[in-house]
Amino acid sequence: MRVNLRRLGLVVPLIAALTMVSALLAAGSGVALATTGRAGITMTGSCSDFQSDEKFSANSSTTIYITWDSTNLYIGWEGGDTAGNDSRLMGFDLNPGSSDPTQTYDGAVFEANGMPDYLVQVQPSGYKAFNSRQNTGWHVITTAPTTQFNANGCGTNVPMTEVTLPWSSFTGACDTSGCTVGTINYSAGQAVGFIGYSNNSGGSFVYGTMPIGNPTGASPQTLNYEMNCPSTTTGQSPNTYCTAKKYTGATAVAASHITVTHHHGKTVIRWFSSTRPAGFNVYKHAHKLNSRLVTSKTHWYKFVTKVHVKHPRLVAVSLR
Secondary structure (H helix, E strand, O other): OOOOHHHHHHHHHHHHHHHHHHHHHHHHOOOOOOOOOOOOOOOOOOHHHOOHHHEEEEOOOEEEEEEEOOOEEEEEEEOOOOOOOOEEEEEEEOOOOOEOOOOOEOOEEEOHHHOOOEEEEEOOOOOEEEEEEEOOEEEEEEOOOEEEEEOOEOEOOOOEEEEEEEHHHOOOEEOOOOOOOOOEOOOOOOOEEEEEEEEOOOOOEEEEEEOOOOOOEEOOEEEOEEEEEOOOOOOOOHHHHOEEEEOOOOOOOOOEEEEEEEEOOEEEEEEEOOOOOOEEEEEEOOEEOOOOOEOOOOOEEEEEEOOOOOOOEEEEEOOO
């Protein structure tokens, strides 16, 4: 069989060109790009730093961007004031659906089972902080997160604000009263819930909320929707992989009078709950220790495990 090399020389570049065009059309048509973990993620203060499948609609004519790789989490806020006086905020729930002690932050009220364990605040012209929740208070991890701001980053007078957060910095959050050692820490690839919003420079008006089911208006506002991502592995398309979840009416049940003792290779955990939920799950860091719900006929609870635990995390479960 004879091969026409001249014709072949024309066909190969043509195939390559058609492949490139198809890829560009797919990217522009909203086809999932599976971009988390992609090479070369760099924050420069421009909307073009993110791909189309990393884009989430928010209220008040704003947009929020979320992506990640194995090292960092990247967040972007499109819109807001061009002077950078307003705060851009994002809460991170590392145990979505679990009932936690609640705490407010800068005009936002959260549900117990949609409560952020970490929260970043970026006021481009002023205060910046990355915080962990310790029971019902906030602990500042750093006041110098890596940020970018461009008043025209998404077009004329359309600002872009960005923050890069190392996954390794998600450590230190905890639920129990008086806790100082983190028990809600990030584990590679785990589920994370996201709640985004902005607040004006006076802290009196919440806007730019994401998911869009969350309200806007005079502070405080209850933000009971979160964007739930089942895992943070690479190769995902965030805006199709993650879905909005509504949390309503859950009550945080604080365990108190917690004691931890060790006898003959076993850890014995005892605690008191004034409102007696359906039961508790017991965790060491992100690992659940109990195979069945820990219940009690009184207000006192007890759990015994062969795992050595110093600072257990007790998560109340309300069956509805």
